[in-house]
Amino acid sequence: MDDFYQPPPSHASPPGLIGQIWSIALGAPLAAACLLLVTPVTLVLATRWLSERKSRVVDAGKNERSVWMLPYWFPGVGHGFSFIWDPAKLMTEARDMSAHGIFALRLGPSTHNIVSNPGLIRNVMSQRESTVAFQPIAFNVVEKAYSTIETPMQSANKRQFFDFPKSSKPKYAATWEEFNSFLVKYLMREPYLGIMLKATITGIEAKVPQMISFMESPIDQESWERWADAEYISSTETEINLMALMRDMMGQVSVPAMYGRNFLEQNPEILHDLYAMDLGMPYFLAGLPRWTPIPAVTRAHMARSRVWWSLIEYHKALDAYVDGQPLDSSWGDLEDVSALTMARHKLFKDHGFTYGERGDISILWALVVNANLLVYWHLHHVLAVPGLVARLRAEIAPYAVVEKPVSIGGISEAPRLQIAQDGLAKHCPLLKSTYLEALRMSSQPWSVRELKEDVSISTGATAGEAAAAYVLRKGEYVTMPHDIHMRDAKYFQNPERFEPERFLVTDENGKVTTDMGTIRPFGGGPSHCKGRIFAERECLSLVAGVLAYWDIEPAGKKATWQIPKQKKTSAVSLPVHDTRVRIRRRKFEWDA
Numbered sequence: 001m002d003d004f005y006q007p008p009p010s011h012a013s014p015p016g017l018i019g020q021i022w023s024i025a026l027g028a029p030l031a032a033a034c035l036l037l038v039t040p041v042t043l044v045l046a047t048r049w050l051s052e053r054k055s056r057v058v059d060a061g062k063n064e065r066s067v068w069m070l071p072y073w074f075p076g077v078g079h080g081f082s083f084i085w086d087p088a089k090l091m092t093e094a095r096d097m098s099a100h101g102i103f104a105l106r107l108g109p110s111t112h113n114i115v116s117n118p119g120l121i122r123n124v125m126s127q128r129e130s131t132v133a134f135q136p137i138a139f140n141v142v143e144k145a146y147s148t149i150e151t152p153m154q155s156a157n158k159r160q161f162f163d164f165p166k167s168s169k170p171k172y173a174a175t176w177e178e179f180n181s182f183l184v185k186y187l188m189r190e191p192y193l194g195i196m197l198k199a200t201i202t203g204i205e206a207k208v209p210q211m212i213s214f215m216e217s218p219i220d221q222e223s224w225e226r227w228a229d230a231e232y233i234s235s236t237e238t239e240i241n242l243m244a245l246m247r248d249m250m251g252q253v254s255v256p257a258m259y260g261r262n263f264l265e266q267n268p269e270i271l272h273d274l275y276a277m278d279l280g281m282p283y284f285l286a287g288l289p290r291w292t293p294i295p296a297v298t299r300a301h302m303a304r305s306r307v308w309w310s311l312i313e314y315h316k317a318l319d320a321y322v323d324g325q326p327l328d329s330s331w332g333d334l335e336d337v338s339a340l341t342m343a344r345h346k347l348f349k350d351h352g353f354t355y356g357e358r359g360d361i362s363i364l365w366a367l368v369v370n371a372n373l374l375v376y377w378h379l380h381h382v383l384a385v386p387g388l389v390a391r392l393r394a395e396i397a398p399y400a401v402v403e404k405p406v407s408i409g410g411i412s413e414a415p416r417l418q419i420a421q422d423g424l425a426k427h428c429p430l431l432k433s434t435y436l437e438a439l440r441m442s443s444q445p446w447s448v449r450e451l452k453e454d455v456s457i458s459t460g461a462t463a464g465e466a467a468a469a470y471v472l473r474k475g476e477y478v479t480m481p482h483d484i485h486m487r488d489a490k491y492f493q494n495p496e497r498f499e500p501e502r503f504l505v506t507d508e509n510g511k512v513t514t515d516m517g518t519i520r521p522f523g524g525g526p527s528h529c530k531g532r533i534f535a536e537r538e539c540l541s542l543v544a545g546v547l548a549y550w551d552i553e554p555a556g557k558k559a560t561w562q563i564p565k566q567k568k569t570s571a572v573s574l575p576v577h578d579t580r581v582r583i584r585r586r587k588f589e590w591d592a
């Protein structure tokens with residue numbers, strides 16, 4: 001026996017009952033620790049093992065299968081963590097592992113069937129509302145995103161305005177169809193579409209020549225220059241942030257076209273409140289209240305409240321206007337308010353909606369958040385391709401005309417801009433193709449539907465491939481992240497590259513036009529964007545006007561175009577940083 005052998009230190013237990021209690025007490029921390037560690041690990045491993053839902057044949061005759069669900073690790077959370085962390089990565093990888101671009105994810109308590117195959121999406125979009133419903137999703141978004149959450153601090157006087165949406169749900173349900181029909185009638189059909197476009201184009205023709213003031217002091221600059229951090233370089237050159245500038249330019253012309261010119265004059269900060277509100281959309285949808293200790297959440301709530309109050313005052317003015325009551329002179333005559341806004345106002349008033357229930361905030365938000373950013377991406381991509389600006393200027397020359405200024409003595413006014421929006425949309429295929437390519441690359445729109453019944457959707461037969469059908473289950477959701485398809489190398493060669501001619505097609509007579517193909521930047525089905533025609537015309541007109549009027553170069557030491565990475569907000573992404581540029585007025589033949 002070794003000399004140095006020592007028996008283990010004895011926790012010499014006293015004999016009997018006390019001894020037993022003593023040993024349990026000593027063993028307990030270790031056992032508890034083991035249990036604490038082993039139980040969750042076992043649970044997580046078991047969840048991972050059992051959670052995969054294999055795709056099984058449902059009906060062999062119809063080649064119908066159930067949807068494959070990826071395995072996940074955490075019970076109750078499902079794929080929630082990886083979805084929040086990087087949804088595009090999770091969904092792109094799963095799409096590549098799935099047979100036909102369809103798979104299921106578990107997000108908390110709900111199951112989402114994620115569909116990116118264009119044939120399957122077409123099928124979902126063509127289903128009846130009673131089977132694949134959008135209305136409950138819309139109500140949910142409206143409830144969470146556009147209602148203000150009351151705090152006990154608010155006065156009773158204010159409270160009556162903030163009763164949206166629970167009390168108003170029945171009123172909305174009763175008028176849902178009529179409101180939807182208004183969107184189609186007044187945003188997509190003539191003469192209303194043409195009237196709103198005319199107001200927008202008049203704004204573009206007036207504002208584009210004033211886009212840069214070449215003033216040294218911020219006090220003398222236009223508001224959009226100040227927001228875009230304009231820096232005076234010389235009387236012919238300014239350095240400025242392109243995204244901030246273009247975003248405001250679009251809002252400066254589209255908001256007056258919808259709400260009349262006095263609305264923006266009364267609420268000069270409202271565009272920026274809408275941007276701040278849009279940034280807060282994920283917090284609203286997650287139900288985070290104003291007092292959440294995260295500054296961005298509070299900022300978003302405050303911005304949304306300010307937008308609410310602006311619209312409440314506006315609706316009071318509209319009430320007075322239609323009732324023939326005296327109107328505060330700052331509102332002007334309100335004669336230039338769009339037919340859509342007036343028709344919605346009438347319906348709200350006739351059905352007894354209180355001011356707080358009138359959901360105009362959703363339309364104002366839809367008008368501003370996507371188109372305003374798209375003009376920035378479009379312009380940025382076009383400027384970054386060598387030689388493209390010259391080609392586009394040649395194409396748009398008959399429809400975006402800069403006229404020689406009138407001179408009196410030695411003083412000339414600024415050259416005038418004339419835009420023919422119809423010509424740009426119909427006779428400028430290269431411009432339109434670059435617009436579609438900008439939409440393909442910079443928008444991340446999702447369409448979500450609730451399944452009210454089991455439904456079978458089919459890929460449709462394609463050349464060399466038989467149709468495959470999938471059964472989606474009642475109570476689950478079907479989610480279509482259109483960006484996953486729009487960046488899929490199977491459908492778009494070099495999907496990460498901006499290719500100006502990607503959407504051009506030539507017919508048998510050699511006529512060149514554009515074809516959108518399978519991209520869906522505006523979603524689809526019953527909730528298909530109702531502003532898509534208006535958006536296309538206003539975006540093409542603003543981009544053409546700016547290209548015709550201004551020279552733009554990258555600023556900074558390296559002075560090369562670097563397209564920023566994207567951050568998902570609404571349909572069109574936000575750049576992670578702005579783009580600093582130098583802007584000069586173009587030289588024309590009369591300048592020589």
Ligand code: HEM
Binds near residue numbers: 447524527528531
């Ligand atoms: C480039 C600009 C735009 C993009 C990319 C865009 C995209 C979208 C998307 C993805 C949807 C949801 C579709 C779905 O659920 O499947 C939508 C809905 C909508 N958009 Fe746009 N949009 C743009 C501009 C506009 C403009 C300028 C307006 C004018 C007010 C507008 C009005 C609407 C409306 C009213 C809806 C809701 C339609 C409904 O639920 O019936 N959009 N948009």
